[in-house]
Amino acid sequence: MSLWLAVFLGLLGASSALYKQWVPDTNFNNQTNWDPERVPCADDRVVFAPHKKVAVFVQALHSILEMTLPLDGEILLAPDSGLVASAGRDPGCEGGQTVSFKDSDRWQWFDPPLWQAADSSEGLERGNFLFSVHEESVPCQTDDVVFRGDSSFRVDASSDRPLVPLRSLSVLGQRFLSDAELTRYLRSRLGQLQIHGDSAPQVSGAGCGDPTGCECGNSANHERICAAVRQRGPCPQLDCKKPLRPAGHCCDICGAIVMLQFSPDFRLDSYRQRLQHLFLAQPVYRAVRMAVSKVSRPRWLLGLIPRQGPPQIQVALLDPEPGSGPGAVAESLAHSIVEDALSQGWHLGITQAELQASSDSGSGSDGGVVAGAVIGVLLLLAALLLLGFLWRRGTIRMPSLPSWRKGDDIEDLGGPADIGFDNPMFDKPDGGPSADGLYGVDALNTVSFTQSGVHFSNPAYDETDFNA
Structure with missing residues (x-):
């Protein structure tokens, strides 16, 4: 890919957003909505649970023996479709059973497998779906949410937050970019049958304003999302x-x-x-x-x-x-x-x-190691500078070193130093007693000159007459 193409794609990406499409439906023609899993035929009795709210989209002409309707619900008829009462004994129908509509409240908004993602509306139509981590498999705050125009649905939008932020929401071919318009629709009879729960979608009409990308914003519902994933089975x-x-x-x-x-x-x-x-x-x-x-x-x-x-x-x-x-x-x-x-x-x-x-x-990468070393050196320098600043202000003080002057030593020891005994082999120590003949003028008389050489007296050995 050339540099110019990358720049061109970057300009396009600055205003784009992902599209998330809802997968399940409450269509009459969908056999997975029935128990047993087949579309009712002319010899069947159709039963809807009396206390379950649901809107059902009928896409073709169906013959049934009889039908029990819920207390609160709607049947949406596509062009050239309808429900016709049958006298039974249809040779093309191998039914003759009671066919019940499954629980319409079983689908949750924050259930990742119930959504499909694409980078455009055309991608949704062509089936060019994107893979996402679980948090981003459900609609993010800058996504366009699409409910197919040829179907009915019911979803529980309960969230850990009071609102579910989105960029836009499309229902039955109508796209909502204004939160006021969407609120009015959700308060209608059909809107209440389609989206229910403790929270409600909120649209802003604006996508991600940061060209480097925006975070999804579903971290607050992470545990709710993972609970829905685990409910479907353990991780592989x-x-x-x-x-x-x-x-x-x-x-x-x-x-x-x-x-x-x-x-x-x-x-x-x-x-x-x-x-x-x-x-x-x-x-x-x-x-x-x-x-x-x-x-x-x-x-x-x-x-x-x-x-x-x-x-x-x-x-x-x-x-x-x-x-x-x-x-x-x-x-x-x-x-x-x-x-x-x-x-x-x-x-x-x-x-x-x-x-x-x-x-x-x-x-x-090596850049990470180098960055870590640089950060460590900077922290050390900052610590040394802080210590120097505190020392100059007097906040901290350096410990004093001991003095080694003689006078101080004597005073610190509480009196004169003990000089031990006299050693005539060495110089006379300061403050020691004087010894006549050793350190005085008489010491010079101990040196004598003879024909055999120079002789001197060793004061360490006295001349003692042992015969005395």
Whole structure:
């Protein structure tokens, strides 16, 4: 991809947003909505639970034997569709049973498998769906939410916050960009049948205003999202050496995670498109699932004190099916992405790339080690400067050193020093008693000159007459 194409994609990505489409429906023609799982026919009795609210979309002409309606509900008829009472004994119907509509309150807004994501409305129509971590599989605060125009639905939008922020919401072909208009619709009879719960969607009409990307904003509902994931079954068993947990995901994965630090020149949407066209288009990587998002991960000062770190770009990569292998293909792709980031980061707005691999063979970039060393040196210098400043102001004092002057020693010891005994072999110590003949003038008389040489008397040995 050329530099000019990357810049062009960056301009497009500055105003784009992801589209999240709701998957389930309450359509009459959907056999998964019935128990048993088949569309009612002419010999069947259709039963709706009396105390369950539901709106049902009918897309064709159906004959049924009889039908029990709920106390509160609506039937929406598409053109050339309807429900016709039958006399039974239809040779084309092998029914003759009671067919019940399943619980319409079983679907939750914050259930990741119930949504599909694409980078455009055309992508939704073509089925070009994107993979996301669990938090971002449900609508984010800058996403466009789409409920298909040819279907009915019912969803519980209960949240850990009073409102569910969105960019826009489309229902039955009508797109709401104003929160006042959406509020009026949700208060209508049909709106109450479609969206219910303790919280309500809120639209702003504005997408992400930061070209480097915006965080999803679903971290407050992380536990709610993961509870919905676990309700569907346990996380898959993994056979890789070092399972990884991407930020915003509820389960460990086998594969790799690339963390990117970026400058203000970075463009998230254009970079996502770059990875799709440059790498995922290759046959060897076509089946790899990739999730690109801006996240904030806590950093630990000295390994003990958590603090909020700057936002980073997370690229989570895993092989097609969870638990299908150690993620070797995803790791190979991660190494290619890191190499691309290090070689082309100057015009992509990437300042640093770090790789985590589930085979435990990945390692961070040298930039991370150098940055850590620089930070450590700066902290040490700052501590020394602070100590010097406090010492100059007198806040702290240096400990005094002991004095070694003779007078001070004598005073500190409480009296004159003990000089021990006299040693005539050495100079006369100061303050010691005088010894006549040893240190006086008489000492010169102890030297004599003879023909055999120079002789002197050794005061250490007295001439003693042992015969006396």
